[in-house]
Amino acid sequence: MGKHRWAKKPKTEFTTKKQPENRTDDENVLRNCAQVLQVAGRELARGKSSKAIKQAKDILIAATEKEADLNRNDDSDNEIFDPENRHENDEKYLYSSSQWRKIIRLRDVEKWPLKRIIHYYRKLGSIERARRYISRKREELKSVRRTKMSLEDFEHIDKEVAAVIKKLDEESEFIHDDIISEIAMRAAKKIGKKFHPSANWVLSFKKRHKLCSRHIDVLVSNKKIEDSDKLRKSIDDFRKKNFSEMKKRFADDNVYNIDQTGIKLEPIGGRTITLKGRKRCTRKIQRPSALTHSITLHIAISAGGKLFPKTFLVLHEKKLPRKFSTIRNKFKYLEIRNTSSGLMNSNLAIDWVKNVFLPKIPKKCALLCDSWNGFDKMKRIPAIKRKKLFIDTIPPGTTSQLQPLDLFFNKQIKEFMKRMSNQIRLYHKKFAIAKRGNLLALYNLMLSRFSAPMFCEMIKMAWFRSGYSTAHPKPFSTPAKFCFTIPEDKLRCDNSRCRKESFILCAHCRKTKCFSHGLQHIH
Numbered sequence: 001m002g003k004h005r006w007a008k009k010p011k012t013e014f015t016t017k018k019q020p021e022n023r024t025d026d027e028n029v030l031r032n033c034a035q036v037l038q039v040a041g042r043e044l045a046r047g048k049s050s051k052a053i054k055q056a057k058d059i060l061i062a063a064t065e066k067e068a069d070l071n072r073n074d075d076s077d078n079e080i081f082d083p084e085n086r087h088e089n090d091e092k093y094l095y096s097s098s099q100w101r102k103i104i105r106l107r108d109v110e111k112w113p114l115k116r117i118i119h120y121y122r123k124l125g126s127i128e129r130a131r132r133y134i135s136r137k138r139e140e141l142k143s144v145r146r147t148k149m150s151l152e153d154f155e156h157i158d159k160e161v162a163a164v165i166k167k168l169d170e171e172s173e174f175i176h177d178d179i180i181s182e183i184a185m186r187a188a189k190k191i192g193k194k195f196h197p198s199a200n201w202v203l204s205f206k207k208r209h210k211l212c213s214r215h216i217d218v219l220v221s222n223k224k225i226e227d228s229d230k231l232r233k234s235i236d237d238f239r240k241k242n243f244s245e246m247k248k249r250f251a252d253d254n255v256y257n258i259d260q261t262g263i264k265l266e267p268i269g270g271r272t273i274t275l276k277g278r279k280r281c282t283r284k285i286q287r288p289s290a291l292t293h294s295i296t297l298h299i300a301i302s303a304g305g306k307l308f309p310k311t312f313l314v315l316h317e318k319k320l321p322r323k324f325s326t327i328r329n330k331f332k333y334l335e336i337r338n339t340s341s342g343l344m345n346s347n348l349a350i351d352w353v354k355n356v357f358l359p360k361i362p363k364k365c366a367l368l369c370d371s372w373n374g375f376d377k378m379k380r381i382p383a384i385k386r387k388k389l390f391i392d393t394i395p396p397g398t399t400s401q402l403q404p405l406d407l408f409f410n411k412q413i414k415e416f417m418k419r420m421s422n423q424i425r426l427y428h429k430k431f432a433i434a435k436r437g438n439l440l441a442l443y444n445l446m447l448s449r450f451s452a453p454m455f456c457e458m459i460k461m462a463w464f465r466s467g468y469s470t471a472h473p474k475p476f477s478t479p480a481k482f483c484f485t486i487p488e489d490k491l492r493c494d495n496s497r498c499r500k501e502s503f504i505l506c507a508h509c510r511k512t513k514c515f516s517h518g519l520q521h522i523h
């Protein structure tokens with residue numbers, strides 16, 4: 001900056017520089033001097049004059065460096081003096097802030113006459129102009145000092161912003177960096193300070209308060225949030241009244257939960273493992289259409305931990321070929337239907353209760369279902385009354401807390417299918433998973449494994465999570481984990497004369513089977 005200054009350096013600068021501006025600087029200088037004297041005196045007393053001089057010098061250098069640092073920090077708060085960009089009539093651009101500070105000090109503290117100041121700072125021009133500029137600049141510097149943030153202010157703003165962010169987070173509002181700095185700016189304004197948070201400040205703020213950016217799991221409407229208190233109450237009420245009422249009236253084995261779950265034809269997870277830093281990651285699937293098409297499983301489980309023996313499976317097909325009727329009944333655990341959307345509808349719900357559910361249950365059972373409107377017609381059919389089936393409906397919007405199937409079971413189904421498809425894609429490439437016959441065979445195999453008595457506790461877990469049963473189930477292994485973890489001594493198929501590699505472990509009889517024998521091994 002010095003090279004832009006054309007005015008001759010005032011000779012007095014050296015002495016004025018040493019002149020303290022205010023009391024704290026005064027104290028600093030005194031403290032430094034005292035330290036120098038003390039150290040030098042001590043070394044001199046020991047007869048080591050050269051060491052005394054060296055130490056005194058070190059202290060002085062450190063002190064001047066510190067002061068220079070402080071001055072630099074002061075300057076960084078203000079505009080940088082840019083002579084290229086200056087405007088002759090604007091005192092702001094005549095001199096830099098630190099030069100202005102010096103001018104004002106010369107005028108106010110040193111009591112220099114204006115004429116003498118103009119002699120050294122010629123850009124001030126006439127005495128009239130110099131007086132006007134100096135008084136204006138003096139006011140400006142005062143206001144800067146007034147609005148400058150102190151350490152306490154920073155702490156105050158930090159706390160204030162943290163509180164606001166916490167509230168926004170709880171209210172499910174979007175939060176970004178610019179929102180944090182906006183809130184900080186407002187908080188500073190409230191206490192009469194000026195603060196423009198830097199990107200660094202925002203970064204360290206986030207670090208201090210353990211905030212980080214993450215993906216959003218669920219998007220909800222405003223109304224849903226407002227209703228959440230109401231929902232919590234209705235969940236508690238349902239558990240207290242309806243669940244305990246059902247428990248009193250029905251044995252666990254006679255209480256069922258029914259729900260539908262959609263599954264993609266070729267179940268894959270959205271993730272894979274690849275080398276770090278790879279920009280584009282491609283993975284093979286068998287049939288692209290299998291990713292958009294899905295089937296629906298209509299599964300029932302009992303509170304006693306049993307899978308209902310027949311599961312309704314809705315295919316995503318408008319019309320099934322005639323030859324399909326020959327294999328339709330080959331799948332022990334499946335009752336197969338089809339719709340053009342692959343979804344359930346109210347007619348299918350009636351079909352299910354009439355032809356699948358009611359024939360297989362004793363009289364006086366209970367059925368827990370959600371508020372899906374497809375069930376409305378079904379609930380009114382006379383066959384239900386005849387069988388004295390009690391139906392209770394989970395309040396809308398609470399299924400994620402009260403529906404046993406949603407809470408634990410459906411996840412196990414998806415996990416199992418994913419694990420099985422991964423194995424098939426890797427070792428049995430020619431087997432098209434999404435092909436109708438193959439798909440049904442796989443689901444049949446899966447449900448056969450899920451019906452094993454050893455997974456009773458797993459099904460009970462779903463009821464425990466929903467709050468229906470209060471007894472925690474005993475420890476269990478999940479189907480996906482059990483069936484696809486082949487013991488080391490059973491790496492070959494159990495069928496006599498078949499020496500192929502094991503694909504699946506049977507949860508009923510603990511036999512391991514190769515892929516083709518496994519598909520036929522249904523209990």
Ligand SMILES: [Zn+2]
Nearest residue numbers: 506508509510
């Ligand atoms: Zn078996």
Ligand SMILES: [Zn+2]
Nearest residue numbers: 493498514517
């Ligand atoms: Zn085999």
